[in-house]
Structures are given as C-alpha cells and as structure tokens.
Amino acid sequence: MKKYYSFLIFILLTTTFNAQDTIQKVEKRIYTTKPLNGTEAPNIDGVLDESAWDLVEWTGDFIENEPDENTPPSQQTKFKIIYDQKYIYVAYRCFDSEPEKIENRLSRRDGFAGDWVEINLDTYHDKRTGFSFTITAAGVKGDEFISQNGDNWDDSWNPIWYTATSIDKDGWIAEVKIPLSQLKFGKSKEQIWGLQVNRRFFRNDERSVWQRIPQDAPGWVSEFGELHGLLDIQPQKQLEIQPFGVTQLDTYPEEENNPFRDGQDFKLNGGLDAKIGITNDLTLDLTVNPDFGQVEADPAAIALDGFQIFFREQRPFFVENKNIFDYQFANGQDNVFYSRRIGRTPQGSISEIDDEFIDRPSNTTILGAAKFSGKTKNGWSIGILESVTSREIAKIEDENGNRREAIVEPLTNYFVSRVQKDFNNRNSFIGGIFTATHRDLGNAFDIDEEDPNTDETIEVVGTRENNLNLLRESAYSAGLDFRHNWKERKYFIEGNIVASHVTGSKEAIEETQKELTHLFQRVDADHVEVDPNRTSLTGTGGKLVGGKSGGGRWRYEAGVFWRSPELELNDIGFLRQADDIRQFISARYLFLKPTKFYRRANIKLDQFTTFDFEGNYNRIQYQVEGFMNYQNNWWTELGFGHKPRIFTNTFLRGGPRWRFSDENFAYLFFGSDQRKRFNFTVGYSGSRAQQNSFSFNRFVLRLRYQPFNALSISLNPEFRLEPNKTQYVDEVDFNGVPRYITGDIDQQTLSTSIRLNYNINPNLTIQYYGEPFISRGRYKDFNFVNNAVANDLSERVTLFDTTQILFNETDDEYSVDEDKDGVEDYTFDNPDFAFVQFRSNLVLRWEYIPGSELFLVWSQGITGDGDSRQHLFRSLDDQILGQQPENTFLIKLTYRFVL
Template sequence: MKILHLFWVLFLFPPLVFAQDSTATKAVEKKIYRTKPLNGTPPPTIDGIINETNWDLVSWGEGFVENEPDENTPPSQETRFKILYDQKYLYVAYRCFDTEPDKIEKRLSRRDGFAGDWVEMNLDSYHDKRTGFSFTITAAGVKGDEFISRNGNNWDSSWNPIWYAATNIDDKGWTAEVKIPLSQLKFGKSKEQIWGLQVNRRLFRKEERSVWQRVPQDAPGWVSEFGELHGLIDIEPQKQLEIQPFGVVQYDTFPKEEGNPFRDGDDFKLNGGLDAKIGITNDLTMDLTVNPDFGQVEADPAAIALDGFQIFFREQRPFFVENKNIFDYRFANGQDNVFYSRRIGRSPQGSISELNNESVDRPVNTTILGAAKFSGKTKDGWSIGILESVTSREIAKIEDENGNEREAIVEPQTNYFVGRVQKDFNDRNSFIGGIFTATNRNLGDAFDIDEDNPDTDETIEVAGTRENNLNLLRKSAYSGGIDFRHNWKDRKYYVEGNIVTSRVEGSKEAIENTQEELTHLFNRVDADHVEVDPNRTSLTGTGGKLVGGKSGGGNWRYNVGMFWRSPELELNDIGFLRQADEIRQFANVRYLFLKPTKLYRRANLGFDQFSTYDFEGNYNRIQYSVRGEINYINNWWTEGEYIHKPRIFTNTILRGGPRFRFSEENIAVLFFGSDRRKKFSFVMGHVNSWTWDNNFSFKRYVLRLNYQPFDAFSLSLNPEFSINPNKTQYVTETDFNGTPRYITADIEQQTLSASIRLNYNINPNLTIQYYGQPFISRGRYKDFNFVNNPIAKDLSERVTLFDNNQISFADDTYSIDEDRNGTVDYTVDNPDFAFVQFRSNLVLRWEYIPGSEIFLVWSQGVTGSGDSNDHLFRSLNNQILDQQPENTFLIKATYRFVL
C-alpha cells in the first residue's frame, strides 16, 4: 500500500538522532545570587538613582559574558545588579556602565516596544526550567513584560502585570530601579524559595547582548539554562485580587441608505462591564469578564481566499490572549489547534432569507455575556487551565418597505468550555497533559412552536414571523486529547506526541452538511473510503502527531515525524482545522554556524522534506526545500529558500469533484534587509513560483520601510503586490446531459495592500498609535474549460478549452453550447471580481496610574466591490478615497482596584 512509503524516513534518520556532536559544549556551571530581606528598613525610592544605604545590604551580581554575537567573551560594557525583598515586593537595582554615555539610545515606544538600550530580568519562580516571567526596562524608562513558555521558544507580551520602574543617565552610563509586587509572580509556599534567574542587557549601538548566566549558543533552550536566586526566606505567597470596571461611550457614523431604517447615518451606544482577577492561590488565578469590550483592538488584516478555506486570524483580545500558552494544543501543523479562541464571539453563522425591498439589521459579532478563566501553574509542576464562556442569542431584524417587521435568529445562545492540564516530572525534563473542550448550542430557542397547531413547524413571534435558520449548526461538539514530551541528555534530544479525538452531534441535516464541507468532502465522487450518509446524527474522528529529534548541543538540529487527521475529525466549533483526511511524514535538518566571523554574526542552513497521503492511500504530494539565513557583521541580513514540488495532487480543488493534479512546481524566495537599529531601515523580498506547462504561477513583491526620525516617533510602511495567474482556477460545477461538469478558467489575480503604522510616544505611559491598511484584489477570468482527465500529467490532457463556437458572453453571463448543436447546455455567471477594503485605527492610550487606562479611539472602514475592468489604483480611488467611510469614535476608561 502506498501509505507505507511515509515510513522510509524513520529508517533513514534514527542514526542521526542518537549521534553525538563533536562540537557539543561542556556543561556550564550554574551561578547563584543571594538576596537578603530589608528587615524592616525603609524600602528604596524608585527614582532610578541608586543612593539609598539599604542597597548596601547585598553585593553586586556581576561577571556578565557576551551572548551575542560572540558568545562567551567579555562584553564591551560592564553590567551589575542587586536584589532586595520584603514581604510585598522584590526590589532590583541595575548599574549599566557605558564609557560613552552620550551614545546611550533612549528611544521611546509603547509598552513592550523594547526599543533602544535595555536591561531585563527573567525569573523562573516555578523553577520548572520551562516557564518564566520577564521584566524589561529601557534607558528611556519604557517597561516591557512577557510570560516565557516552551523553554524560551514563546514570549507572550500580552501579559501586563503591575510593577514600577525608573531610570537615570549619568557620567558612568545609566541606572534603573525596579519594584515588582510579589502578587504578580507565581510561586509555592516553602521556607526558602529557589528561583531560576537571568539578567540580560542589550547594548543597542553594537547590537550586543550580555548575560549574567552564560547560555551557550548551542543550548537546547533558554529557561533551562538560568542561574539561581537564593535567599528568599519565609516570604508568603500573595493572593491577588484585582477588579477593573470599565465604561465605553461609542458613536458610529455610516453612509445613509434611503428606505433603510437601520442605516439612518449614525448610532450612539453606552456600554460598561467588569474584568476581575482573583488569586485563588498564589499559583492559580481566576480571570472574570462580564460584557467585555474589545473596541480598542486593532483591526484584522484584509484577506481573500479563492480556495474556499477559512482564513486564520490571530487572537488580539486581552482576556483570551493572557495565559493563552496554557490552553494551547497544536496537534498537527500550522494553525491546527484544538482551541481557537476566535470562535468565541464569532460573527453570527445563521443565514437570512431576504425578500425583495427588505432591510436587514444583522449583528456583526456575537455578544459575550460573560467568561471565566482559571489558570496557572503549581509549584509541584501542575499546569491547569479552565475556561468557561457564554455567548448570547443574536437576532437579526428585518423590515420591508411597508414597515412590516420580522426577526431571524442568526446565532443561538452557546456555551463554550475548555479544560487543559499538564504535569511535569522526571526533574522537569518530561511532561504529560490532556485537553477537553465542549461546545453546546441551545438550538431549542431557535424557534417557537405554534401552540394552537403543534404538529407544524411554523415559527411565530410577537413582532412578526421568526425564522428557524439554524438547522445547519451542530447542537454539540466535544474534543479531547493527550500530549507528552520527553527530553534527555541535558534536553538536547526529545520525543513528543499527541492524540486528538472529536465528536460532533446534531440534526441529520447539520451532520450531512458537515460531511460535505470543504474540510471533509465525503461527497468526493472518486473517493472509496468515505461517503455521505444522510441519516447520521454524529461524527467521530481522530488526529495526532509523533516527532523526535535533536534540539540542542553542537551545530546540528534535526527532527523526523508524522501526523494524521482522519476524514471524520471536526474541531471548528471551538478549534481550528483547515483540512481533514491527511497523513503527513516530515523530516527537517539544520546546521547552525555558531561562531561569528569577519563576514557574519549568525548563519544557518536547513533542508526540509515532507510527503502526504489521504486515508485511501493516495500519494498526494512530496516537497523538498533548502533554506538559509545569514546575519552579516554589519547587521544587514539575507534569507533565501528554494522549494521543489515534483508531485502535487489535491482532493479539494474541485469542491467534491475528483482528485486533481497540478503541474510540477518550483518556488524561489529571497528576502534581505538593512540594520533594524538604524533610524531608517528596510526589507525587500520576492517570491517567485513557476510550473511545468505554465499551469499557474505566483509572484509576490514585498517592501517594508521603517523610519524613526527622533526618539518619540516612528513610522512604517509595508506595501505588498502579488500576481497569481492560474489556468485551472475552479469556477463552478454544473451538469451536462446528466454528467457532472467541473468548470475552471484562466484567472489573472492581482492583489495590492499596504499597512501603515505611526507611533508617537509623549512619555512611556502616554502614546498615540495609528494603523491603516488599504487592500485591493482583482480577478479576471478567461479561457474557460472543463476538467477532462483530472489526474493527467500534461495540462492539455487535464482540461479541455471551450472554443469560440462553444462559449459566448452576454448580460454578464457565459452561455456554453458544449455539443455545438445550437442549444445552450448550461450557463456560468461572470466570476470576475474586484474586492476593495480599507481599515484603520487611531488610538490614544494613557496609563494614568499603573494598570488603569483611558483610550480614545477612532476606527474607520470602507468595504466595496470595484470594477474588475479598472486597474488597481483606479479601484483604490473609486472605492476608498471617493466613498464615505464608516466611522467609530469611542472613549473607554478603566480603573484597576488592587485589593
């Protein structure tokens, strides 16, 4: 069976996994810093000037070594630090020596901007050697804070604790003082705390990093290499209680539509809610939100997908972003995840059957009535996350020209639940975990039965008729999984894996619709291993991954593994799954150039390979790629990649039609850029794809410009242009004398976008930020054809072009007389399109006291359909610059009570 071919690499690579690297670094001795308590003496004043005598209670932590670019060498400038504590706070003093203090870079930025010179402290208060809390202060006094997970492979800047810092510049360099409430850290109760500790300094003008605890360049991670903080005696875990009410005043303006009572030109709203953070224990925190508002969140980038698959957007809402690493469960590749928080509060999914001359007031998003999140990690290695959220029933209002009203429920009340747990063991070198999710929709409130005639499904409502249009939604969805990871030989080698199961339940109509979705395609005409069963009321599937390799030590890194997603796997009620019915084998190897030379600071080369199969055993794809990166001695850089795809079959392109072949493809990628530290920097890039038979191609041009004329102001402009011609772009399926006809055509798609960002920092706590993105995508179709032999190697045999005697165009419709008998056999609507969109946010943010903020927001948006016959810039002018935009003005104020 062809599927067995995927195991070839498992026999090729195991010798590499256990091979020793002759360049491996010897174990580095762990450093220890001993702190002392204040013992009742007044705490230091946090003004950035280290002049209080109580700092003399402890000695300086020193002996920093360079980490980048030339690891384990003396740094250009010396750094020292001190740490004190009492029962409420940790106090830190930094002395960053600089022989040229006038060259200290004091760039302002918003919080977590990490611009200019800075120094940071990383604390592994769990001492699990995988997670930590990072506190960064820049020479300009801007704070940055991140939660570190996956042993330094993930830094989450959405974590925003309350802490205090100040800086000062003198003739010896610059100094900083920091006060961190113990309530913002997580640690267990014990006589003496032992925490992981690292202090890291950036010398901006040389792009040099120096660290207190040496971390070799070939180390398998970051947190696992920390030194230790000792001397924290008899400190009590601090239970956290924070309450943050908010109020929002919002005013919307939009183009007035004559005869539409819902679009009269403006709207005014008042809103309020509450966020709370409760420390159940010092390790575990309960986050609550009631009627949350996300008005200041940046708009999603515009995108259009002709392949029919859903588009992944990153989470930006603060409640869901915080501690998201605990809930993360990526089980296969890419964005596939058992939990995708964007499902909560999504756009209503129900359809509306509109009649002529009707106006519709449809909710944009589903209202989140409330949500609670219980999460954290205990001292003995239990990582726990529980999330519960309820969204409201959403109703669209419909009114005709005579004032008659009716309603349509477009989203039922829904309950979402996620439970996640992991347990460390084997001296924190291994973990095992699990996840469970549940989505339950109250479809019973989708309609009201006429009590006078209960045998009918007529729907009624006081205001008029209410439609039952939720019959395609699943009633419930459950998923569960188990994952593990084991590291050995000082974490240099690892094996990890997971398994996922899912079950969805609903009406026969809902489950039949699920089987026919693009994710599953049980209705594929040439598939023998799946078929649509219209009587099913549930669907159960599995997925998972197994991978092992080398993550540290010496110059080589490699892994090999496989994952699968069964045809029945369905996660999209609360997770993200792009496509089921796939088995993939993969192998990756990289060589790291760890020692800088006169040419470069860092460089690496890599080779990747993967192949895919479906569950029928069809060998669908194999791909090879070679890639490399180099950071030159002057901090310019280059990245390149070459990809070869000798075999490309797809089960989805014909949307239920037969398996289809694409011609052999090659892709070349080249990006390079200048030194990002300079006031002006740029990135230029090009992606070029080409195929045999000129089946399709893709050309992408990228330019990213960044300019910071002075410390408080920066701007960036990122234009992109792409051209994507394809001779077999799917158009539609029709019928020809009882035979299915899959119509494709030659499309020339052009897309132009440009994201614009402006940041002005009045001071570290008062910033003005602007984001805008015009987006234009145009597609023109020609040379229509039908699929003849979908798996033929030559394009001329794969599809058959319609000649001028078979196809004609009139009234925006293509008429096709395939058998040339003078009678139209079928018609195809003109698929040409021009999608135009502009979105922007202007936000003034003032953190008037730590943790409490005021936002002034102006959001603007225009979405339209241009003329596909116009060039892109004319569409920009006609559909964006000449149109009245939709505007939202809001004021949001929060106040954080720390009790």
C-alpha cells in the same frame, strides 16, 4: 516506501551526529538576596541613593551571549536584588563609556526599542516557564510570559509594576519594583527561583547575560542560574477588579428609506473584568460583557481556495495565559482550541425578500467568561475556560414598515479544560485537553418576543431560512500529549492524540460531511461516502515527533501527523483539512561562531510527503533555506524548493482528485541594519509550474523610520501576481453528469499597512494603523475538466472554443453550448471580482496609573466591490479615497482596583 526511507535517514542522522556532540558544562551561578527587615524600602526614582541598596553586594561579570558567545562584552553590567513581604526590588547599573550615545528611544509598552536590560524569573523553577520584566533606557516597560523553554514569549501579559531610569556619566541606571502578587510561586520556607539578567547594548547590537548560556544550549529557561535567600515570603493572593465604561458613536453613509441606516448610532456600555487569586499559583479571571473596541482590526485577506482564514487572537481576556490552553496537535495552525470561535460572526443566513432592509449583528455578544489558570509549584499546569455567548437576532423591515426578526446565532456555551504535569526532574510532561460546545437550538425556532419600543409581540423566526438547522448541536474533543527530554535536554520525543465527536440533526451532520474540510461526497473516493441518516461524527488526529534540540551545530527532527476523514474541530478549534497523513524530516546546521564576514548564520533542509486515508500518495516536497546576519548587521534570508508531485482532494470541491503540474519555488529577502533610524526590508517569493499552468509572484517592501526618539513610522506595501490557467470556477450539470469548470485567472492583489507611533511619554502614546487592500481577478479561456489526474495540462482540461461559450452581459453570466447543437446546455455566473477594503485605527492610550487606562479611539472602514475592469489604482481612488467611510468614535475608561 518513501516515508520509511525518511525515518531511516532520521536514525542515521541521530547516530552520526550524536558522535560529534560535546556537552559543555557551564557552572550555575547563584545570587543570594536579603530582606529589608525593617529598613526603609527604596524610592523608585532612578537614583540609587537609599541605604536599602547597601544590604547586598553588586553582582556582575556578565558574559557576551550574542553575537560572539563566551567573550567579554563591550560594556559591563551590575545588579542587586532585595525584597520585603510585598515586593522584589532590582537595581541595575549599565555601564557605558560614551553615555551621550545611549539610545533612549521611546516606544509603546513592549516596544523594546534602544538600550534595555531585563530580568527573567523562573519562579516555578520548572525550567520551562518564566516571567520577564524589561526596562529601556527611556523608561519604557516590557513584560512577557516565557514558555516552551524560551521558544515562546507572550507580550500580552501586562502586570502592574514600577520602574524609573536615569543617565549619568558612567552609563544608565534602572530601578524596578515588582509586586509579589504579580508573580506565581509556591509556599516554601526558602524559595529557589531560576534567574537570568540580560542586557542589550544597542550600538553594537550585543546581548550580554549574567548566567552564560551557550549558543548550542537546548533552551533558555532550563539554563538559568539561581536566586537564593528568599526566606519566609508569603504567596500573595491577587485580587483585582477593573470596571470599564464605554461611549461609542458610529457614523456611516445614510441610506434612503433604510430605517437601520439613518447616518449614525450612539450607545453607552459598561462591563467588568476581575482577577482573583484563588491561590498564589492559580488565578480566576472573570469578564462580564467584555468590550474589545480598542483592539486593532484584522488584516484584510481573500482566499479563492474556499478555506477559512486564520486570524491571530488580539483580545486581552483570551490572550493572557493562552500558552496554557494551547494544543497545537499537528502542523500549521491546527489547534484544538481557537478562541476566535467565541464571539464569532453570526453563522445563520437570511432569506431576503425584495425591498427589505436588514440590521444584522456583526459579532456575537459574549455575555460573560471565566478563566481559571496557572501552574503549581509541584508542576501542575491547569487551565479551565467557560464562556457564554448570546442568541443574536437580525431585524428585517420592508418599505411599508412591516418588521420581522430572524435568529442568526443561538445561545451557545463554550468550555475548555487543559492540564499538564511535569515530572522526571522537569524533563518530561504529560497532559490532556477537553473541550465542549453546546448550542441551544431547541429555543432557536419560532419564538415570540415583545418589541421594547411598542410592547407588541413580534414573530422571531428561527427556521430553515437562516440555516440554523445546519449548525451542530454539540461538539466535543479530547486529547492527550507528552514530551520527554533526555541527555541534558538535547534530545526529545513528543506526541499527542486528539479525538472529536460532534452531534446534530441529520441535516447538520450531512452538511458537515460535505464541508470543504471533509468532502465525503468526492466522486472518486472509496473510503468515505455521505450518509444522510447520520446524527454524529467521530474522528481522530495526532502526531509523533522526535529529534535533537540542542548540543553541537546540528538540529534535526522527524515525525508524522494524521487527521482522520471524520475529525471535526471547528466549533471551538481550528482545522483546515481532514483526511491527511503527513511524514516530514528536517535538519538544520548552525554556524555558532561569528567570523569577519557574518555574525550568525544557519542552513536548513526539509522534506515531507502526504497521503490520504485511502492510501493515495498526494504530495512530496523538498526545500532548502538559509539565513545570514552580516557583520554590518544587514541580513539575507533565502530558500528554494521543488514539488515533483502535487495532488489535492479539495480543489474541485467534491469532484475527483486533482493534479497540479510540477512546481519549483524560491524566495529571497534582505534588509538593512534594523537598529538604524531608517531601515528597510526588500523581498520576493515566487513559484513556477510546468507548462506555465500556474505562477506566483509576491513583492514585499518594508520601510521603517524613526526621525526622533518619540516618533516611529512604518510603511509595508505588498503586491501579488497570481495567474492560473485552471482556477476553479463552478460545478454545473451537463446531461446528468457533473461538469467542473475552471478558467484562466489574472489575479492581482495590492495592500499597504501603515503604522505610526508617537510616544509623549512611556505611559501616554498615540498609535495609528491603516491598511488599504485591493484584490482583482479577471477570467478568460474557460475550460472544463477532462482528466483531473492527467500529467499533461492539455489532457487535464479541455478549452471551450468561441462557438461553445457566450457571455450574456445583461445577466452577467456565461452560457455554454458544449455539444454545439444550438441549444444552451448550462450557464455559470461571471466569476470576475474586485474586492476593496480599507481599515484604520487611531488610538490614544494613557495609563494614568499603573493598570488603569483611558482609550480614545477613532476607527474607519470601507468594504465593497470594485470594478474588475479597472486598474488596481483606479479602484483605490474610486472605492476607497472617493467613498464616504464608516467611522467609530469610542471613549473607554478602565480603573483597576488592587485589593
């Protein structure tokens, strides 16, 4: 009944607050540009002394947007726009009565440091997407692709464009030249584009805009003014080819008698990236043997719940235009397309024999990939991606030189297609997605190949020893989505549906049914069961959400998500857990007008409940959170919540449904003015469960310092304490009955990310990133599950007494005589752990001409097991500072040919 009450509350909110809304009519501004028509194009040098700028008038009269919307800004801004058949030219005059105080801080590209000004162009005029070009007073570029009506700004988009700045007695000047080939627009006698110019006045942390956008507007791009006067410009078909070469040296500790670990490896590599404009709207991106050696390492993480960890995509080929391929069908990070699956770590395991050495590839090689994407003038968004990854082979050799090889990843093809169509005056869209994954398992077993070193035939083993038979042979998914906005985009309803179908051997589909995502083997589940004869699995998921996104002070939404037990997306998507139905409702109140105390603030209330497909009522949660930015630009973010009901189907990994004790949680973060050269953030988040069965404490400190314009440093230490009296340990057999063992864990985790950026000039930067990570867990007071759904902790588990359990130090395991008859009933391994990791990247990046780059990279890494009996800082000293790291030295040179 609770879910029906939530929808009733949503309806009441809609009718109540709708009566309070007043629609602000803001006049659309229009700027009319003019062509050069034979006039010499301006020289981009930061000085406005060319006659070409006299062809058009200045436009200005900017209005403040933040913090005090619709008031005169502290300093005014003017701009001009002219064009020819190849470029658009923009001139800015950013007035400043105290030019000596202009903040011209250097940063890497997309750093957005100090004073800046930007132009946003909605060239499709779809009122949802746009291109943003930002220039700082120091001459640093920033470029982003805007989507979701301003809710998403993708700074991975790196077009070629030109700019220069200067400071004089009246303020600062910027000149910009943007090639039309870097923009997308349709063919038309006169182009009409959405236009916005936005300036940040750093000293006052103030934003002013050319086209006023009220704080209660339903979006950003939909509220732009218009750029007129673009007559007879021809779409520019983009053709760029970017070959690259890489030389790499790896050094590491030499391992005695290990032929694969002699202390160093050296290799040369090369590849090609290309961008071909099929039309001005649609682009074909190609990559052959791509190299991502300059990409920053993923942050370290450890998860005791058994679920996979989501890492964001950082590889340039997959990042660009990723908004077109995105299909986030439910809550959280669940997505039909998760590009990190392409090039993943090989999935096959290897059965080792004593005294064998293994050379195992760390990633699957991407042989090539092609991406066709873009958006047409009539509202079609199109994305097609095709990628092939190679068959990966691990080499195995014993002490006598006998060598064998094992296939650990088969040849695999990945395909994604995505389409959306705008209609109803761009207020609505409908779309779809289709994905396919095919693995060549037929050629993954018992293959003979020639050894290139000896010309001898080697047995390449692809058998059950490396679990390739547990991989699914094919996987398909398809979905439909829609969104409709009405009443000037203030209200919306959106939804989607997803279906998946996977096929494979009986072993593969049985393994799929038993994975943590599904757990068909749950002992108390009547709606699912493992069928060992199945060779396919089909499931569905989706969402339906509606609410208010603009107008007035209130925002609210309510909806439902679902994932059927059979839904499976993890061949090319990301799905944490199936068998879930979730209802939610959220309301937020905005304090739009600043006062003497704060600049902006908001408060939010959330509620959700979850069920499984058997009808079990698993969870309900309430949460209140708020944010306030004070007049001195310090800020506070806080929240608290209550979880009166927490059941989970996954905790015992196939065992019965488990109940957690009722829980309360809270967090508080506050920070200083982030414009200052030194600023900080301090935060705490924690939770407490009844009967002290579980607690969580996270302490966060973020320090940032910029001693001078060219150098910035950040230090972000974090410490976690996670004691839990019933942490899952193992499942054992006790007289033919499953016995689920849990224990009292004292888990502590310490990590510190360090970043240093030194900017010699806007195109030459040195960047350092490093992160030591240590997580240690010690167990005691082991117990077994007695009644998994009992409210009282003492009834939920039964503690072993000292006569029942004994630790065998030689075998590093616990033996249990549960019935106290003097005979060992079962054993389980010592679960204590200490995971230690250090990763770092030092990168010199030089964009020696626009679009062409030189990278010098030094990466270090240490990963290992520490001593769980040691203090965290002792592990830091012994396992990181006291160990010889693995090093990678890399030189990568790219050259972009623009044809």
